[in-house]
Amino acid sequence: MPWHALESEAVLSNLDTSPDGLDSEEAAQRLDAYGPNILTEEDGISPLSLLVSQFTGPLILLLFVAAGLSLAVGVLPGREPGYTDAVLILLILLGNGLFGFIQDYRAEKALAALREMSTPDATVRRGGTVREISADEVVPGDIIILEAGDAVPADARILSAADCRADESTLTGESVPVGKGPDPVDSDAALADHRSVLHAGTTVVRGRAEAVVVATAMGTELGTIADQLGQARQRETPFEIEVDRLGRRIGIGIVALILVIAAIQLFVTATDPVTVLLVAVTLAVAAVPEGLPAVVTLTLALGSRTLLNRNALVRNLSVVESLGAVDFIVTDKTGTLTENRMTVTRAWLPDDRTVELDDDNGPELDPALSALLSCGTRCNDAKKLDDGSYRGDPTEVALVSVAAEFGVDDDDKDGGGTGDRLHEVSFTSERKRMTIVVDEFDAPGDGPFALMKGAPEVVLDRCDRVLVDGAIEPLGDELRQRIETTTSEFADDALRVLGFAYAPDADPNADESALESELVFLGLQGMTDPPRDGVAGAVTDCLNAGIHVTMATGDTPQTARAIATEVGIDASSVLTGTEVGGLSDAELHRAIEETRVFARVSPEHKVRILRALQDAGYTVAMTGDGVNDAPALGNADVGIAMGERGTQVAQGASDVVLRDDNFVTIRDAIAEGRGIFDNIRKFVNYLLSANTGEVLVVFLGTLLGALLFPEVFSASSALVITPVALLWINLVTDGFPALALGADPKSDDVMNRPPRPRHEGVLDRYTVASIIGIGVALTGTGLGVFFYALSESGDLVVAQTVLFTFLVTAELVRTQSVRLRYRLSPFSNPWLLGAVGLSLALHLMLLYTPVSTLFGVVPLGLEAWGWIAGAFVPFLVANLLLVWVNDRVFDS
Numbered sequence: 001m002p003w004h005a006l007e008s009e010a011v012l013s014n015l016d017t018s019p020d021g022l023d024s025e026e027a028a029q030r031l032d033a034y035g036p037n038i039l040t041e042e043d044g045i046s047p048l049s050l051l052v053s054q055f056t057g058p059l060i061l062l063l064f065v066a067a068g069l070s071l072a073v074g075v076l077p078g079r080e081p082g083y084t085d086a087v088l089i090l091l092i093l094l095g096n097g098l099f100g101f102i103q104d105y106r107a108e109k110a111l112a113a114l115r116e117m118s119t120p121d122a123t124v125r126r127g128g129t130v131r132e133i134s135a136d137e138v139v140p141g142d143i144i145i146l147e148a149g150d151a152v153p154a155d156a157r158i159l160s161a162a163d164c165r166a167d168e169s170t171l172t173g174e175s176v177p178v179g180k181g182p183d184p185v186d187s188d189a190a191l192a193d194h195r196s197v198l199h200a201g202t203t204v205v206r207g208r209a210e211a212v213v214v215a216t217a218m219g220t221e222l223g224t225i226a227d228q229l230g231q232a233r234q235r236e237t238p239f240e241i242e243v244d245r246l247g248r249r250i251g252i253g254i255v256a257l258i259l260v261i262a263a264i265q266l267f268v269t270a271t272d273p274v275t276v277l278l279v280a281v282t283l284a285v286a287a288v289p290e291g292l293p294a295v296v297t298l299t300l301a302l303g304s305r306t307l308l309n310r311n312a313l314v315r316n317l318s319v320v321e322s323l324g325a326v327d328f329i330v331t332d333k334t335g336t337l338t339e340n341r342m343t344v345t346r347a348w349l350p351d352d353r354t355v356e357l358d359d360d361n362g363p364e365l366d367p368a369l370s371a372l373l374s375c376g377t378r379c380n381d382a383k384k385l386d387d388g389s390y391r392g393d394p395t396e397v398a399l400v401s402v403a404a405e406f407g408v409d410d411d412d413k414d415g416g417g418t419g420d421r422l423h424e425v426s427f428t429s430e431r432k433r434m435t436i437v438v439d440e441f442d443a444p445g446d447g448p449f450a451l452m453k454g455a456p457e458v459v460l461d462r463c464d465r466v467l468v469d470g471a472i473e474p475l476g477d478e479l480r481q482r483i484e485t486t487t488s489e490f491a492d493d494a495l496r497v498l499g500f501a502y503a504p505d506a507d508p509n510a511d512e513s514a515l516e517s518e519l520v521f522l523g524l525q526g527m528t529d530p531p532r533d534g535v536a537g538a539v540t541d542c543l544n545a546g547i548h549v550t551m552a553t554g555d556t557p558q559t560a561r562a563i564a565t566e567v568g569i570d571a572s573s574v575l576t577g578t579e580v581g582g583l584s585d586a587e588l589h590r591a592i593e594e595t596r597v598f599a600r601v602s603p604e605h606k607v608r609i610l611r612a613l614q615d616a617g618y619t620v621a622m623t624g625d626g627v628n629d630a631p632a633l634g635n636a637d638v639g640i641a642m643g644e645r646g647t648q649v650a651q652g653a654s655d656v657v658l659r660d661d662n663f664v665t666i667r668d669a670i671a672e673g674r675g676i677f678d679n680i681r682k683f684v685n686y687l688l689s690a691n692t693g694e695v696l697v698v699f700l701g702t703l704l705g706a707l708l709f710p711e712v713f714s715a716s717s718a719l720v721i722t723p724v725a726l727l728w729i730n731l732v733t734d735g736f737p738a739l740a741l742g743a744d745p746k747s748d749d750v751m752n753r754p755p756r757p758r759h760e761g762v763l764d765r766y767t768v769a770s771i772i773g774i775g776v777a778l779t780g781t782g783l784g785v786f787f788y789a790l791s792e793s794g795d796l797v798v799a800q801t802v803l804f805t806f807l808v809t810a811e812l813v814r815t816q817s818v819r820l821r822y823r824l825s826p827f828s829n830p831w832l833l834g835a836v837g838l839s840l841a842l843h844l845m846l847l848y849t850p851v852s853t854l855f856g857v858v859p860l861g862l863e864a865w866g867w868i869a870g871a872f873v874p875f876l877v878a879n880l881l882l883v884w885v886n887d888r889v890f891d892s
Contacts, residue, residue, distance in 0.1 A: 374441070
């Protein structure tokens, strides 16, 4: 029911209550009927379910199969199970799973913050008696009494109000407290315009009100948001989708390859079945990139730590990469683009002088400006706290703050009392003005003095004189028109404008009408919620990087357009929430391509805008800080909440929390995300090209060996390289070097290229071509040096050792060639140089110590090393040629 549009009497009648409230018996019955006034708790995901989910991905299942195959070797005659292989793989699985579990468990807190917003108690009138009750006992029909500082426990229709204003910024995004009163508003008014209703989760910052509760718990606007957050689409991140797809591809490819090779060996070459099974196990060990999950997790963790150092706290590891794919940012205005702090920036004096008060140099304080600022700080209820800050209505705090900056202080602010006030007529939403009477005021005339502030047109209507150059003069029509024009100009610049006036020889005992007439106009003050430092530059950087930036705010279209223009967002087209609600899905899809500013939007509108963008194929990041942002944050591909000003609700629903609330950090986070994806692509290229080469070496080497050297390969289970040797290769090359690739620095052009297409995975055409090309090159040069060594030495073990060593050294060199695409210096990553050196040292220790016998290899002499060096020449040429060709074919 549109309670905001009904008369007070109709609301009371519909709820079967009265201004005296419900009696205790009726309240108890309604509590049974409606339930307690608390948000419904959602069933969370159990820790056990989270832990199990870490071991169900395609790559994880593939590694379980590899571990099983390693153990299955033990069923072969004369063979021992591959305990070393299996244990290594299972340890990688366990570490990766536990790491992911810890991250996901911390992320299951989105609804907890909403439940913490409950007010501990509420003041109600029941049976004509005012009493305090627990907020969860409030029921529809209760009459609640609210004063400044009270949190609103439920949605309530106002019956009466005195100068009541509510801070609804966390619910609607409106940075200025909203005046509240009993008068109904239009039934189709936006949420931010429901002036006759106080909403749960908001706070009364001024005045008092009596209201009848119309909705509790999940029936409130706050409850609707909680419900939307609980129903937010559970979306996989783009990277999670890609890793799953990559795992399935690798798994299908390995199974298919093993079946093809087994069929060829059994039916074409008539190979012994025992050898066929051994080759299958060897191929599985060679093909499965055991280190991939661990390297992915560590790379994302390193990226998460880097982002934390840049004041971005990541709550979901996989989102680190998703940041790099973002091509659309939907941002709130208040607290995100702006400071969520009203600031007086401009003043106008009756000598037709506009003064910029936020100028770094600052204007000189003259008597006219001093009188204007003094009126603003004295006709004011803000209080000064012990720490020097001020508490009160943000508008009044802004007036006191700007006066203090110019040395115009009201000493009474320290005491928190009314000081020398002889009389006061409070501000109300109907009067739109406040007047006090004081003994002294630094302006022409004798005391007492009446001081007034309020809406410019209201103040101006009560003035017949004006203060110009220290003298009181009549207020003529021409100057009156100039004041009205200036007021309009200030408003066009998104400034909230107040007028100020005074009157000498005021009578404190005069009635309101007499006291507030024949005043002297002092001037205007304009205030705004200013953009945050650096936001305009960050927006420009995002636009240059091909990322669209859209504002969706609860503020007015005029304010939204002005702020958007100031920070560099295209404001040529502005749509309101009401207009969005009236669009069909097809119309909205067209609108989002043309509109970058949405004003007066509700939480439902934000979610709908987000979904339209996602349905159009965009990867969307949502930034925000309020309760109203939570559903959109939960639905976004990347939800980014503010850490300083953000509510717990917004932070709980987000993927990333900005600890400094700086939009610049979003730009930095996106750059880091792009760099992280580059690193993931590098080591996927590196791992898969090496594994492709190893698979082809095993397959082709076994077939060619049987043809070229039948006397050597006629022995059962003769292979060009053994499974334990392949495991060592994967250990020293897929381990430290691959991890070090994850720590590569960003390339210089990371923010000068367009975003990666939403459906472009890690394996793009360039990477696939590189994997195949290097795999073939590694196979050709590796088998060439193997068969050459076999023919020269006549010793299979020597040839196996040569191939073994060539594969290790070639793959270590490959760590540098895979970086050529990104134009990175060989010395730009000292961790990688150290990892390559460590791996090479470990391999040399294996060759030239007794450990070599365990691996079935022998120490190599200078001649053998010469054969390896000779094989490096064509391999390096192939690497350079492939990079040159790929750059011109795929990156042109």
